[in-house]
Amino acid sequence: MVYDSTRALDGVVTASVEEPTVGRNHYRVGVRLRDDKPLSILFTSAVFLVAGAEQQDPHMIHSVFVDVPGWEIYRRAGLRVATTAELNQPLHERHLQLLTEEERRDVSYHQPSRLGDLLFNWFD
Known part of the structure; x- marks a missing residue:
C-alpha cells in the first residue's frame, strides 16, 4: 500500500519497513514525495491505523504528525487513516x-499529551 500510494503521488519509497521494536510500537516506512519532502508512513497493527509524520532523528520520541499522502489507498484496503488534527488533539x-x-499504567508513567503519542508510542 505504501508503494502504491507513494507512486500515485509521483514519489518514491526511501526506506524499508522498520518493524516495531523496543521504544516504538509501530511500523515505519520512509517516503519522499514529488515536493522532495521526506516523510514517514506509520502503521499500528493494534488498531489498524495509518498516520503520516515528518521524518526526524529516529531517537526523537515526539512525532510531528502530517496528513497521510495518498490516504485513499489505505482506506480502500480497510485501514483507518488518522488526520493531523486527530493525532494532535x-x-x-x-x-x-x-x-x-x-x-x-504506561500512560500514567509516560504521560503522553496527545492522542497520537498514545497510539504511536515510545513506551517500553
Missing part, C-alpha cells in the same frame, strides 16, 4: 477507556 480520559490496566 489533547489526550482525554475518554481515550483511555478501552485500555488494559497495564496500558493505563
